[in-house]
Amino acid sequence: MLSDGNITLRRPRSSDAAEVAAGCQDPLIQQYTQVPVPYGIDDARVFIHSKVTDSGWWAEPTWFITDGADQWLGTVSLRPDGAGSAEIGYMVQAGHRGRGLATAAVRLVCTWALRQWGLEVITWRAVVGNDASAAVAKSVGFRIITPVLRLGIAGRDGRQDAWFADLTHSDLQRANSRRAGEWSAGLTARESQVLAAMADGSSNRAIASRLGISENTVKNHVRSILEKLQARSRTEAVAKGWNERLLEQP
Ligand SMILES: CC(C)(COP(=O)(O)OP(=O)(O)OC[C@H]1O[C@@H](n2cnc3c(N)ncnc32)[C@H](O)[C@@H]1OP(=O)(O)O)[C@@H](O)C(=O)NCCC(=O)NCCS
Incomplete structure (x- = not known):
């Protein structure tokens, strides 16, 4: 599957x-x-x-x-x-x-x-x-x-x-990087950091403390990420992040 x-x-x-x-x-x-x-x-x-x-x-x-x-x-x-x-x-x-x-x-x-x-x-x-x-x-x-x-x-x-x-394999990688470039252009550097933290399963509070920003700001970033990735949930946003190569493979 x-x-x-x-x-x-x-x-x-x-x-x-x-x-x-x-x-x-x-x-x-x-x-x-x-x-x-x-x-x-x-x-x-x-x-x-x-x-x-x-x-x-x-x-x-x-x-x-x-x-x-x-x-x-x-x-x-x-x-x-x-x-x-x-x-x-x-x-x-x-x-x-x-x-x-x-x-x-x-x-x-x-x-x-x-x-x-x-x-x-x-x-x-x-x-x-x-x-x-x-x-x-x-x-x-x-x-x-x-x-x-x-x-x-x-x-x-x-x-x-x-x-x-x-x-x-290299054709596939090239096409994926091209897409990642197009996609990541839509996320700000801070949103990319928040998305990476979401991928770890971190809560908004944990992300806020890790990045030294307020929990409210994290909430706004999460909302913006969901909108830009057209995702209905954090899980879906993270799945799209993997799929679109916005997130590094562990
Ligand atoms: C080929 C087929 C599988 C595409 O399925 P699909 O789910 O509609 O495909 P997607 O939505 O992922 O993408 C369709 C792409 O074709 C393009 N497209 C659709 N009809 C088109 C047409 N008549 N002329 C040119 N491009 C066309 C779309 O714009 C899209 O391209 P884009 O992503 O660059 O915009 C489907 O049309 C089909 O089942 N055709 C009959 C069976 C067949 O031909 N199989 C392939 C045998 S080699």
């Missing part, structure tokens, strides 16, 4: 089948991914069933994107080549697009795969013209390589030209 405090990526469950089957009726999912067409509930059941066992899951690690309601909102999967590389694929339910779900989910999976699972490179291919997918890959840090791969993707209607991109 992977989470950034806003979304959770979890393993598929048999209770997700109806939601997945309904979501995969979407014309863009049918155009740009390899789902069978027509797609029925049995296709969803077979797919989910193939991920239930550990061996099935590790053969092609697959996460379902969920938020507080724990329902299927999308999928991210990796297809490993068994020699340090894997190709990533993703989709988001039509009604939930444009919320940053794919970008956040792909970032979580790539971070896990390159840092913890030990992949050396993650590759991405998309049918030429799939701008939304390319925007997600670019935001995460993938290096888009041109020219196109001629007939680089096999689809149900034959082969199509493809865009290709790759991501290494």
Whole structure:
């Protein structure tokens, strides 16, 4: 299970089948991914069933994107080549697009795969013209390589030209530092100190005494941090701080 405090990526469950089957009726999912067409509930059941066992899951690690309601909102999967590389694929339910779900989910999976699972490179291919997918890959840090791969993707209607991109650990780090620069510009130096103290679990009183300022001033800083990070709680602000690299790893 992977989470950034806003979304959770979890393993598929048999209770997700109806939601997945309904979501995969979407014309863009049918155009740009390899789902069978027509797609029925049995296709969803077979797919989910193939991920239930550990061996099935590790053969092609697959996460379902969920938020507080724990329902299927999308999928991210990796297809490993068994020699340090894997190709990533993703989709988001039509009604939930444009919320940053794919970008956040792909970032979580790539971070896990390159840092913890030990992949050396993650590759991405998309049918030429799939701008939304390319925007997600670019935001995460993938290096888009041109020219196109001629007939680089096999689809149900034959082969199509493809865009290709790759991501290494250093690409991911570069993209994260770029984002951290953009983000930290929004927090003052004092707010960054307060956020770091919040990450230790310190109370406002403890932060005030550590930084030599009044408890009321700390309260104002905390309020401003929550606003700037668009967080509803201290826990969420700290989670975003980790995710956005505003906080140093211990
Ligand atoms: C690609 C897909 C997963 C994106 O999901 P999403 O949750 O909407 O993605 P996000 O909200 O994280 O980001 C979408 C990005 O695409 C951009 N975008 C969306 N539609 C676009 C379009 N038609 N043209 C150009 N950019 C577009 C958004 O502006 C955003 O970019 P930004 O962050 O730079 O502003 C979703 O559109 C989808 O499921 N498509 C069908 C399946 C598919 O194509 N999968 C990928 C196969 S390689």
